Amino acid sequence: MFQNVKAFTVDEAKKKLEYYCAYQERCHQEVRQKLKSMNMIPEASDVIIVHLLEHNFLNEERFAKTFVRGKFNIKKWGKHRLTRELKRKDISKYNVNQALMEIENDEYIEVFNYLAEKKALLLKEEDIYKKKKKLIDYLLYRGWESYLVYDKVNELIK
Structure with a gap:
């Protein structure tokens, strides 16, 4: 009837979460989710998150x-x-x-141009409009600005 759930003390949970955060950068949401999956009560979760913030495990x-x-x-x-x-x-x-702001503007445009040109070469569509649409959809899905996308597509596919 009862699930076999491991109970953690606050200190055990702190150690586990320190390792969790040291292994890879985490956001608050991921840490809260992890604490929830460990069945920690909200008060204990808050204590642990404050500890992680104070010791720079969570930033x-x-x-x-x-x-x-x-x-x-x-x-x-x-x-x-x-x-x-x-x-x-x-x-x-x-x-x-x-x-x-970590992304340099020149590098951003360079990566965008590389990606657009590479994808344009891979598209085997004969119909120019379908080809344009496929390239536009691909670039917009990846999160590139629409003004960049439309200018580049019109430049590449004529």
Whole structure:
């Protein structure tokens, strides 16, 4: 009838969450979710989160910057997608803006051009309008600004 659930003391949970945060940058939302999955009461969760913040295991600005750098460099996401994903993780507007400032403008445009040109070459569509639509959809889904997308698509596909 009863589930076999391991109960954690506050100290055990602190150690577990210190490791959890040291292994990879985490946002507050992920830490709260982890504490919930460990069946910690809200008061204990608050004590643990304060401990993690005081000892710099948890830092939302650092998380946002790491997230932006990683998703931009690896997944080639544009600023709209990065902003949307950070908002989904309840990151403050200030931290989102600070993180986006990590991306150099020249590098941003360079990555965008590379991605657009690479995808345009891979599209095997004969119909010009369908080809344009596929490229536009691909770039918008990745979070690139629409003015950049439409200008580039019109430049690449004639």
